[in-house]
Amino acid sequence: MKRFNWISPVWLLLIAIVSLQFGAASAKSIFDELDPLAMAWLRMLISTPILLAIARPRLRQRSRAEWRDVLCYGLILGVMNFAIYQAMARIPIGIAVTIEFLGPLAIAFAGIRKLRDVVWVLLAGVGVVLLGWSPTESLDWAGVGFALLAACCWAGYIMISVRVGRAWSGISGVAVGSIVGAVLFAGPGIAAAGPAVLDWRILGMAALVAVCSSAIPYALEMIALRSLRPSVFGIMQSLEPAMAALMALLLLNEALTPPEWLAIACVVAASAGAAWSQELRTPPAAG
Secondary structure, three states: OHHHOOOOHHHHHHHHHHHHHHHHHHHHOOOOOOOHHHHHHHHHHHHHHHHHHHHOOOOOOOOHHHHHHHHHHHHHHHHHHHHHHHHHOOOOHHHHHHHHOHHHHHHHHHOOOOHHHHHHHHHHHHHHHHHHHOOOOOOOHHHHHHHHHHHHHHHHHHHHHHHHHHHOOOOHHHHHHHHHHHHHOHHHHHHHHHHHHHOHHHHHHHHHHHHHHHHHHHHHHHHHOOOOOHHHHHHHHOOHHHHHHHHHHHHHOOOOOHHHHHHHHHHHHHHHHHHHHHHHHOOOOOO
């Protein structure tokens, strides 16, 4: 990890965001050949040994509560991956990620105590209205539903991460959670993949997605968070919907309408503003 000390943590986080959304666009590029459920399972299956090698989690002498939390964490992680890929298969990636981002936004808005912070709620609401009003032809409402399921899972993921993070250091919780997700979704994943699971070209793409969407982002985020304030981390993560739309445009030629771009901008601004407000509400740590 010391080899990254010369790189700004902000740049590390930006690389992680680009890598994550590049992986998402790469995954969608082969949805015609590989079912989204199979891709979600292969992503967890392939990324698990990489994450285990990085994290090297301590498995012995764990309490029943710690195992219960990490099992729930793995279940939520698996459902979230499944839901967002199902959404991306039906609606533009930028819109899917923007809707998914409503999950962490809801968590941030739950802590609002001052009237000035209501502006971020209103801004996010404008973004949601613009997405619903967007003139995109035949917006798949099943895709919207899957994106909302992913948003709920992301909110649950954040809340349970607090408990998992206390007991499982670094990304060890993510590594063990990936094992849980890969095991739970093995049956449906293999059935959905069918003969495609034996195609080395598709397996190569799945490996690329696993590395870009899981291994690289989690590792770089772990390094960046050692010297980055949580508020800055939140503001940087706010770029994800816009980066998702940009990657989809560059790799898949998935163009959005001006109202959709404006909706994404509203959600990005609301998320960044909520993170900034959280910084103002949090008292400085003693010492």
